[in-house]
Amino acid sequence: MKIAWKQIVWRPETLLLAVFVAEFVIFAQTGNNFTSTSNLFEIARLSVTIGLLALAMTPVILTGGIDLSVGSLLGLCAVCFGKLWRDFGLPPLLAAVCTLVIGALAGGLNAALITRLRLPPLIVTLGSYSLFRGLAEALTRGVDNFTGFPASFLFLGQGYLFGVIPAQVPIFLAAAIAIWLLVHCTVFGRSYRAIGFSPEGARFAGLPVESRIASVYLLSGVMAAVAALIYVAHVGQAKADAGSGFELLAVTAVVLGGTSIFGGVGTVQGTVLGLGVLAVLRNGLFMSDQPSELANILTGALLLFILAGGVAVEKLSALRARRSAPVPPLSHE
Amino acid sequence: MKGRHFREWSVAAVLGLVLAALAVSAPDFYQPRQLAAMLTETAPILLLACGMSLVILCRQIDISVGSQFAVCGVAAGLMAQQGTPMPVVAVVSVLSGAAFGAFNGMLVAGLGLPSIVVTLATMVTWREALRWWREGEYVRDLPTGFQWFGLSQELGQGTLLAIAVCIFLGLAVALRHLAGGRYIYAVGSDAEAARLAGINPRWITFGVFVLMGALAGLAALVSAVRFPDVDPKAGTGHELRAIAAAVVGGVAITGGRGNLWGVLAGALLLAIIAPALVFWGAPPQWERAIQGGIILTAVAADGWRKRKEPR
Numbered sequence: 001m002k003i004a005w006k007q008i009v010w011r012p013e014t015l016l017l018a019v020f021v022a023e024f025v026i027f028a029q030t031g032n033n034f035t036s037t038s039n040l041f042e043i044a045r046l047s048v049t050i051g052l053l054a055l056a057m058t059p060v061i062l063t064g065g066i067d068l069s070v071g072s073l074l075g076l077c078a079v080c081f082g083k084l085w086r087d088f089g090l091p092p093l094l095a096a097v098c099t100l101v102i103g104a105l106a107g108g109l110n111a112a113l114i115t116r117l118r119l120p121p122l123i124v125t126l127g128s129y130s131l132f133r134g135l136a137e138a139l140t141r142g143v144d145n146f147t148g149f150p151a152s153f154l155f156l157g158q159g160y161l162f163g164v165i166p167a168q169v170p171i172f173l174a175a176a177i178a179i180w181l182l183v184h185c186t187v188f189g190r191s192y193r194a195i196g197f198s199p200e201g202a203r204f205a206g207l208p209v210e211s212r213i214a215s216v217y218l219l220s221g222v223m224a225a226v227a228a229l230i231y232v233a234h235v236g237q238a239k240a241d242a243g244s245g246f247e248l249l250a251v252t253a254v255v256l257g258g259t260s261i262f263g264g265v266g267t268v269q270g271t272v273l274g275l276g277v278l279a280v281l282r283n284g285l286f287m288s289d290q291p292s293e294l295a296n297i298l299t300g301a302l303l304l305f306i307l308a309g310g311v312a313v314e315k316l317s318a319l320r321a322r323r324s325a326p327v328p329p330l331s332h333e
Numbered sequence: 334m335k336g337r338h339f340r341e342w343s344v345a346a347v348l349g350l351v352l353a354a355l356a357v358s359a360p361d362f363y364q365p366r367q368l369a370a371m372l373t374e375t376a377p378i379l380l381l382a383c384g385m386s387l388v389i390l391c392r393q394i395d396i397s398v399g400s401q402f403a404v405c406g407v408a409a410g411l412m413a414q415q416g417t418p419m420p421v422v423a424v425v426s427v428l429s430g431a432a433f434g435a436f437n438g439m440l441v442a443g444l445g446l447p448s449i450v451v452t453l454a455t456m457v458t459w460r461e462a463l464r465w466w467r468e469g470e471y472v473r474d475l476p477t478g479f480q481w482f483g484l485s486q487e488l489g490q491g492t493l494l495a496i497a498v499c500i501f502l503g504l505a506v507a508l509r510h511l512a513g514g515r516y517i518y519a520v521g522s523d524a525e526a527a528r529l530a531g532i533n534p535r536w537i538t539f540g541v542f543v544l545m546g547a548l549a550g551l552a553a554l555v556s557a558v559r560f561p562d563v564d565p566k567a568g569t570g571h572e573l574r575a576i577a578a579a580v581v582g583g584v585a586i587t588g589g590r591g592n593l594w595g596v597l598a599g600a601l602l603l604a605i606i607a608p609a610l611v612f613w614g615a616p617p618q619w620e621r622a623i624q625g626g627i628i629l630t631a632v633a634a635d636g637w638r639k640r641k642e643p644r
Contacts, residue, residue, distance in 0.1 A: 066449075113629065117636030120586045122394070122449075126576060127628035134622025142618045248453060261447045293465035300458030307446050307454075 027284030056223035064263025065121035074243030077228035082146025082238035107221015157233025196263025341595035384548035392588025402568030410472030410563030434546020521588030
């Protein structure tokens with residue numbers, strides 16, 4: 001079998017992989033201790049919270065939706081966890097389980113509004129973005145800060161397995177593999193792309209479109225709760241403003257990874273790669289004594305560059321296909 | 334009730350109810366000074382919401398307006414600091430906003446990139462570039478001609494409100510009665526049908542982004558002159574406030590439906606919550622939660638009504 005090299009080379013993931021490698025080469029030169037094992041694990045640790053949100057955001061965007069509420073939900077879950085543990089005296093494990101239930105309920109609210117009332121996800125999650133953050137602020141009166149969590153809980157975010165591996169990295173890997181299996185290897189998950197590609201077509205094909213769409217928002221809510229627990233364990237405190245802006249970082253990682261914002265096209269491994277590019281860029285510039293603003297500016301520029309590059313490749317290949325075709329194909333316009 | 338503007342009227346009715354409740358329970362709310370403060374605070378949001386409505390009517394979205402707002406405000410402040418006369422400052426602020434809008438419009442209309450991702454990228458880029466450049470420093474030592482345009486506070490507030498009202502009325506009328514306004518609805522309803530009808534959807538899309546940017550520049554100026562110095566963090570979250578005002582006011586995110594009178598009611602309803610909470614003695618931290626609740630209720634009511642209609 002002949003390998004279609006051209007198709008492999010021109011995929012957005014390949015472009016991104018090139019960026020990833022280039023980052024490593026550059027930062028290995030400019031950064032202090034950039035390539036040390038401990039720093040590479042530190043990069044992994046810092047990207048777990050955003051990473052979990054981005055992993056759950058991938059199926060959401062694959063179905064053609066978006067979930068802007070995850071950052072706010074992270075804040076709400078963090079505050080709820082702190083309140084359950086400190087003010088209601090629940091043991092951390094029970095409080096964590098309750099937090100997961102709260103995440104599922106919040107995701108279920110989004111899911112119900114989107115599927116039952118057929119509302120656009122952008123608007124529903126914009127509303128819940130305000131609602132969840134507002135509830136977090138109201139619960140803490142805007143000032144309360146939960147600290148002093150037990151060491152056994154903080155291990156989740158600050159501890160090391162075998163002395164080197166940050167404790168949250170295996171959780172991220174497990175989540176990544178689970179979502180990869182779901183999206184790429186199960187009939188259930190493959191329907192996400194069918195729905196994103198054409199909801200009407202998926203409905204005519206007999207797929208239960210509503211319940212499948214509901215499942216991605218539910219997953220997103222639960223994942224935001226998991227991310228909240230890890231975030232609280234990592235920074236050691238829970239405040240109402242936890243996770244501000246994380247929804248946009250998660251969307252950036254997903255789109256950078258080659259998932260179309262219109263749905264139907266994209267992979268989980270692309271998201272992980274996009275996440276890696278963002279995390280390495282941030283850490284590498286930090287290690288090279290560059291301001292964090294530069295990392296954010298380059299993130300924005302990279303997003304535009306990858307998008308515009310994708311469009312340019314598409315137009316070029318369309319042009320080439322037209323030239324090589326013996327008979328001009330019928331215009332679809 | 335199946336009236337054409339049922340949605341706009343119901344938002345206005347809710348606003349009226351809140352106003353009436355305030356009149357009964359907290360007449361102090363209607364002190365002229367308190368009202369003027371609230372309205373001048375809402376004026377920049379209203380300008381942004383008008384621009385955002387045009388963008389959404391065209392079936393696009395612009396989440397970079399908060400960053401454009403911040404950059405334009407700082408630029409206006411720096412120019413005033415150099416002793417530039419205020420009319421020139423105003424023109425440059427509007428023009429620099431329009432340039433930011435043109436950049437978005439070029440990428441969205443020219444290259445056909447999705448507007449939500451493009452403006453997500455420009456939002457981060459402009460905001461961070463500003464932080465890098467200014468390092469979070471306020472623009473201080475502004476000439477006396479800057480705050481309230483050198484007028485007394487009452488006159489300055491009046492001028493700001495007059496600017497906002499004139500722009501609002503102009504846009505509302507243009508959107509309803511001018512060909513250019515109707516083209517926006519046409520492109521937002523069905524770009525292909527609009528193209529076949531002889532409209533160039535790309536230029537219309539480009540145009541609304543430029544207009545959005547210009548309004549962001551104007552809103553930044555209107556907002557900046559209220560204070561003795563310019564906050565480089567101003568405008569954070571304004572994109573979402575503008576979208577929320579448009580959506581609550583009945584502008585459909587799927588394009589082609591809505592009008593600016595509804596947006597006016599939506600912007601005022603969202604703006605009145607914070608002062609209302611204060612006057613009713615409720616904890617002000619609930620503001621965001623209540624705003625979110627209003628957005629969700631408004632769109633859920635839409636969905637509920639549509640569900641009953643035969644499809």
